[in-house]
């Protein structure tokens with residue numbers, strides 16, 4: 001299969017007219033346009049080619065921080081007060097909608113009763129369409145700590161170890177631990193330190209031993225530093241960064257996944273839409289500082305990945321554009337923010353076969369009508385979405401009669417990626 005004459009935005013570069021050749025699930029060649037003739041009756045070999053002149057192609061977007069089981073309603077905790085099978089059916093629809101929105105990979109950072117493991121399995125087996133999911137199982141939090149209503153409470157290093165091991169036993173790709181309080185849990189403060197450095201270290205060590213990823217919900221300054229010193233790979237939120245925290249992140253190569261969209265959406269919809277007052281108040285208190293921390297970290301050269309905390313109030317799973325826009329608000333160029341949401345996020349997940357469209361990489365690709373670098377809104381309406389070389393979505397009526405056929409349900413997925421495959 002060939003995509004011809006496309007404008008390619010990939011790995012921080014723009015190439016104006018290139019052709020991509022895809023063989024099975026992977027990119028076989030990226031060449032300047034003109035080396036292939038157009039499809040025609042005289043060129044039957046080109047019947048599987050598609051002329052995308054005037055369109056833009058980007059790698060599939062990656063969201064480092066979602067909650068597939070949370071409903072993005074006004075009170076996600078209340079949304080979990082439903083039978084688990086009903087919650088899973090909703091989550092399955094979300095995973096498909098995310099794929100159709102061009103988000104081909106997402107890391108769930110806090111599931112519900114391990115049901116997301118079955119969803120991941122169904123998607124990997126290929127009979128349920130959806131974005132590629134990495135999962136964390138239950139978040140580990142202290143007794144009464146942030147997220148206790150859907151996580152696992154652990155106190156002391158032994159319990160941190162035990163439940164990290166249990167998450168891994170249940171199929172987790174990542175261990176997520178709560179280093180501080182947060183916005184979405186009543187009665188805790190984002191500034192409060194929660195799990196101790198020793199508890200974080202104990203849980204993360206189990207992840208390192210099993211070659212799994214690590215993430216820490218960390219908003220207050222001392223909790224952020226505890227998590228970085230404990231060796232975490234991604235700091236989630238990072239609201240109250242100071243110079244020392246930024247320096248530590250630079251020394252350790254820690255990634256920041258800021259989730260700026262989460263407080264922004266809570267503030268935008270607010271109590272009028274039924275968001276609990278405590279969430280709105282806390283979000284208002286942190287928003288400005290949050291954006292400043294992001295800017296400071298970016299300017300200092302911290303690795304910036306892209307996570308939105310989708311599933312929190314009015315923070316839709318299908319919308320990564322708001323987060324990307326806010327990263328631009330925080331000082332990135334549109335090209336830098338797109339690179340964060342593709343290449344850098346793949347690096348943070350230790351999935352080197354994703355995030356760019358170079359030869360040999362998996363063909364997760366999104367075709368857009370127009371130029372996202374001049375108008376990020378273009379990202380909201382993909383024309384075509386490919387996952388591992390298979391066309392999973394085309395916008396109705398977008399390419400006329402010559403438009404390619406969608407992959408059929410039941411098409412097996414050939415590649416099952418797990419971060420541990422790439423540890424050495």
Ligand SMILES: [Zn+2]
Nearest residue numbers: 065109110309
């Ligand atoms: Zn979250």
